[in-house]
Amino acid sequence: MTGNFDIIIIGGGILGTSISYFLSHLNKSKKIAVLEQESRVAVHTSGRNTGKVHAPYLYNPEKKKLFAKAAFHGFEMLEEYSKIKDLPFKKDGVIEVALDEKGVKVLEKYLKWGKQNGLEDKDIEFFDKKEMKKMEPEIKCESALYVYKDGSTDYSIFTNSIMEDSKKKGVEFLLGSKVTEIKKGNDQWEITINQKKKIKTKFLINAAGGESINIAHDVGIAKSFTDVHFRGEYWRVPKEFHNLTKASVYSVPEFPDYPFLDPHWIIRVDGSCEIGPNAVPVFSPYGYDSVENIKEFIPKIIEMFSSGARKAIFDKQFQELAINEIQSSVSKTAMINRVKRFLPKIDSEKITEKGTAGIRSSVIDENGKFVPDVILIDGEKSFHILNYNSPGATGALPFAAHVINHLNKNKFIENEFSDAQCGPWKFSKIIEKLEK
Ligand SMILES: Cc1cc2nc3c(=O)[nH]c(=O)nc-3n(C[C@H](O)[C@H](O)[C@H](O)COP(=O)(O)OP(=O)(O)OC[C@H]3O[C@@H](n4cnc5c(N)ncnc54)[C@H](O)[C@@H]3O)c2cc1C
Secondary structure (H helix, E strand, O other): OEEEEEEEEEEHHHHHHHHHHHHHHOOOOEEEEEEEEEOOOOHHHHHHHOOOEEHHHOOOOOOOOHHHHHHHHHHHHHHHHHHHHOOHHHHOOOOEEEEOOHHHHHHHHHHHHHHHHOOOOOEEEEEEEHHHHHHHHOOOOOOOEEEOEEEEEOOOHHHHHHHHHHHHOOEEEEEEOOOEEEEEOOOOOEEEEEEOOOEEEEEEEEOOOOHHHHHHHHHHOOOEEEEEEEEEEOOOEEHOOOOOOOOOEEEEEOOOOOOOOOOOEOOOOOEEEEEEEEOOOEEOOOOOOOOHHHHHHHHHHHHOOOHOOOOOOHHHHHHHHHHHHHHHHOHHHHHHHHHHHHOOOOOOOOOEEEEOEEEEEEEEEEOOOOOOOOOOEEEOOEEEEOOOOOOOOOOOHHHHHHHHHHHHHOOOOOOOOOEEEEEEEEEHHHHHHHHH
């Protein structure tokens, strides 16, 4: 395989695929390709998550404004697209519970953030213990937020549909194509695929999820950052418990400074129920099993000790969290008990089947601190999206539009059409809403 492209996107997850979708609508004659190492899109995080379409109540509007806006508008776009294409989507709500007085204060803050991020009174409501008991008799809590504007979907099905739309507009999806080397040639990038085939591109977009840091490092960017991988495991719950609640239930996180939540009670879009995810430290973005983790153990440990991650490892709170999460991986009962605190009827003996685990790659800076937000870096003829974590799937469509608008405004990629109808949405309208 050889080829010359105008734009190459590395990563056929929900983000890379959504970027290709908008690029294909704004450009007719540019040659655009998505390189994905797997034989399908959405094989990793985008196809291994909780499947929630999140209302933006967990995100500080000052610190995570773009993510909160992307989630807010992403919800509406996903709902609209799913309706047109007849894809699974349910506006089934989520309940966030507080188990003590400290948690109640956090819920009050979430309610305020939710409203600041655009939710209306009809979308989110505060309930005390008694009121909650009437609505959801099986839930035990001090108080709760009922977030009506929260939904469920299947992000793998969605990503595949967006890929088909992009292909119809001329984007090439080179599946089974692992980028193994990137070299700067004369005014172009020379990319080696699967260690032998070469292709060239004028511009490179790095949307490689758990490997985006490595790709950035390969082109000499983001050297002060490193990442740590956390495996989120799930347990499938037998049918007899499926009607315990009417909505999914999340609890106020015990460690709010870390980029993941405590295990939830999940009602998936197909009506099945699961418990999860935890966040177990692993050594690879593909560390689903011990074979891959053993293989990557030594290189990752060396990398961590020679970077800011060293400081995080010696942090007492991080150690406490890691032990807690590892316990909930080794012991099913320890994991289920974290949900039993607010759903006492759950019986771990009856839960025997594991769900599909997904891996979150969180970026750590040189001071050993977890970076709370997405990191966007302009490189020379390249653009890098790092730390694209939750609720990344919810906000993928508007976020992709934002990336393209940024690249166009800064003349990295000059779109052939300044505005276009991109499926059901006018491009300029998406940007207008994000910037409001
Ligand atoms: C446990 C868990 C639960 C979550 N739940 C939710 C949720 O309920 N709602 C929500 O909105 N968000 C959720 N998220 C977050 C969301 O899933 C992610 O933000 C999103 O999927 C990231 O998409 P992505 O395209 O950036 O990454 P990915 O889906 O990981 O895609 C990156 C792609 O790049 C490819 N790639 C990497 N390196 C190379 C290479 N060298 N060559 C070729 N291809 C390469 C990979 O194979 C992969 O397919 C969850 C995340 C986790 C971990």
